[in-house]
Amino acid sequence: MTLTLSRPDLLRHESFLNNEWVRSGRTFAVTNPATGEVLADVPDCGEEEARAAVDCAQRAYQAWRRVVARDRAALLRRWHQRILDNQEDLARLISLEQGKPLAESRGEVAYGASYVEWFAEEAKRAYGDVIPQQHNGRRLLTVREPVGVVAAITPWNFPMAMIARKIAPAIAAGCAVVAKPAEDTPLTSLALVKLLQEAGAPAGLVNMLTTSRARASVLADVWLADSRVRKISFTGSTAVGKHLARESAPTLKKLSLELGGNAPFIVFDDADLHAAVDGLMVAKFRNAGQTCICPNRVYVQRGIHDAFVAALSERVRQLKVGPASNAASQIGPLINLRALEKVQEHVADAVLQGASIAVGGKVFESQEAPGGHFYAPTVLTGVTAAMRMSCEETFGPVVPVTAFDGEQEAVALANDTPYGLAAYVYTRDIGRAWELGEAIEAGMVAVNDGVLSTEIAPFGGIKESGYGREGSRYGLEEYMHIKYLCHGNLDRPRG
Numbered sequence: 248m249t250l251t252l253s254r255p256d257l258l259r260h261e262s263f264l265n266n267e268w269v270r271s272g273r274t275f276a277v278t279n280p281a282t283g284e285v286l287a288d289v290p291d292c293g294e295e296e297a298r299a300a301v302d303c304a305q306r307a308y309q310a311w312r313r314v315v316a317r318d319r320a321a322l323l324r325r326w327h328q329r330i331l332d333n334q335e336d337l338a339r340l341i342s343l344e345q346g347k348p349l350a351e352s353r354g355e356v357a358y359g360a361s362y363v364e365w366f367a368e369e370a371k372r373a374y375g376d377v378i379p380q381q382h383n384g385r386r387l388l389t390v391r392e393p394v395g396v397v398a399a400i401t402p403w404n405f406p407m408a409m410i411a412r413k414i415a416p417a418i419a420a421g422c423a424v425v426a427k428p429a430e431d432t433p434l435t436s437l438a439l440v441k442l443l444q445e446a447g448a449p450a451g452l453v454n455m456l457t458t459s460r461a462r463a464s465v466l467a468d469v470w471l472a473d474s475r476v477r478k479i480s481f482t483g484s485t486a487v488g489k490h491l492a493r494e495s496a497p498t499l500k501k502l503s504l505e506l507g508g509n510a511p512f513i514v515f516d517d518a519d520l521h522a523a524v525d526g527l528m529v530a531k532f533r534n535a536g537q538t539c540i541c542p543n544r545v546y547v548q549r550g551i552h553d554a555f556v557a558a559l560s561e562r563v564r565q566l567k568v569g570p571a572s573n574a575a576s577q578i579g580p581l582i583n584l585r586a587l588e589k590v591q592e593h594v595a596d597a598v599l600q601g602a603s604i605a606v607g608g609k610v611f612e613s614q615e616a617p618g619g620h621f622y623a624p625t626v627l628t629g630v631t632a633a634m635r636m637s638c639e640e641t642f643g644p645v646v647p648v649t650a651f652d653g654e655q656e657a658v659a660l661a662n663d664t665p666y667g668l669a670a671y672v673y674t675r676d677i678g679r680a681w682e683l684g685e686a687i688e689a690g691m692v693a694v695n696d697g698v699l700s701t702e703i704a705p706f707g708g709i710k711e712s713g714y715g716r717e718g719s720r721y722g723l724e725e726y727m728h729i730k731y732l733c734h735g736n737l738d739r740p741r742g
């Protein structure tokens with residue numbers, strides 16, 4: 248199957264600045280991780296474009312903040328419709344530049360679109376308060392106001408959903424946006440702003456600048472130092488998140504940081520074994536394990552351990568690895584060679600320290616896409632906390648299994664990490680489920696379920712997984728602040 252677009256104009260070769268498509272003297276190539284094919288050359292923007300983007304975003308913000316919520320919502324609804332009208336092309340762009348199977352890409356487009364729809368609704372619900380006054384003649388109230396120009400920086404693993412869940416609430420709140428997508432996957436973001444332009448967004452409301460990895464910090468440093476940029480919404484690694492937090496301090500920006508994870512997946516003896524295997528298959532192998540909420544550590548109570556590993560291994564062996572051009576592919580390539588090498592290093596380190604390979608454990612040589620960055624779906628047993636894959640995100644299709652005995656041991660293992668994004672618990676004991684849900688240090692805990700993500704719930708972490716929430720009734724607050732208004736001397740002479 249060739250992943251051609253019904254609208255070739257959605258494959259953009261320019262950045263988007265002040266409602267115009269702009270080229271730059273420098274470009275960099277965007278490639279298909281399954282084949283190495285160059286998909287497009289896009290601008291490698293720098294300081295000049297970064298400053299120009301803030302200039303026009305500030306102008307757009309001054310006007311957009313005065314647009315009534317109903318009209319802000321209407322723009323999001325028009326954008327949402329255009330996304331649905333072009334969802335197949337968006338899905339194909341995701342699969343082309345990120346490599347995930349087309350079925351997953353279609354799911355990502357629907358997921359990203361749900362955030363646009365959600366914030367079209369939330370735009371009209373930024374309520375304030377009237378506060379009962381304590382003195383006659385005074386009126387006290389609060390209003391919610393947009394924070395101003397937002398800088399949005401996103402990762403490569405969900406090229407559509409991550410940028411949609413930042414731009415949508417920003418527009419809903421009355422903000423304007425300067426955005427930088429990941430260098431590996433900028434094409435989907437450019438297509439999205441093309442559809443936003445067609446939906447009638449005013450000039451400068453959203454500006455999308457592409458950069459190579461080397462110049463990502465050049466662009467970001469301009470935004471970090473500019474006091475007109477009042478917020479940074481970042482999704483990516485903890486290391487970069489910490490850098491942005493440090494460097495934004497001089498201008499004291501509002502921050503939303505959706506960072507790295509190290510999710511535990513805990514299976515107790517009393518769990519429904521097959522449901523737990525189903526949940527792990529969904530949570531672990533989505534996007535070839537390249538998601539921030541993938542189970543990165545799997546703890547199985549000793550009584551069920553061998554049966555669980557046998558059932559899991561049987562399922563993992565059946566996974567089809569291949570390029571998105573094959574509709575039957577379930578596991579796509581890793582995003583680049585660096586990512587593939589990290590997975591290899593993690594597995595080699597674990598085996599060196601005594602782990603056993605139950606399934607896989609090596610690079611997958613695809614006959615359909617030779618040279619693609621594929622890794623065989625893998626199950627390891629005997630994994631310990633000392634191994635690299637227990638401490639760092641593997642970000643690949645590797646399931647590291649550790650046996651445990653008691654409940655308190657499981658909690659201690661789960662919390663033995665600086666991260667706290669997602670966690671998964673399988674048990675039929677409702678009391679244990681509540682106890683684990685409250686004891687585990689994470690922003691999100693799933694019980695007897697492998698799917699956490701939805702636009703209606705608050706997505707985000709604690710500890711070194713960051714702070715702030717995306718989606719849900721809380722997501723709009725990240726792009727607004729509360730103003731308190733007090734009006735005195737209202738007493739009118741009684742005549």
Ligand SMILES: NC(=O)c1ccc[n+]([C@@H]2O[C@H](COP(=O)([O-])OP(=O)(O)OC[C@H]3O[C@@H](n4cnc5c(N)ncnc54)[C@H](O)[C@@H]3O)[C@@H](O)[C@H]2O)c1
Binds near residue numbers: 490504708
């Ligand atoms: N918590 C979440 O919701 C979430 C979602 C997706 C990914 N992630 C995390 O992101 C990581 C994988 O994505 P990644 O490899 O793209 O992360 P990354 O941090 O390397 O890159 C993320 C973005 O930051 C940019 N960037 C890199 N260096 C920068 C700098 N010095 N200044 C400004 N921007 C810079 C990149 O160009 C990219 O656009 C994983 O750790 C994953 O857990 C978290």
Ligand SMILES: O=C[C@H](O)CS(=O)(=O)O
Binds near residue numbers: 408539540700706
């Ligand atoms: O990789 C992290 C993403 O935020 C996961 S999800 O797409 O929100 O489920």
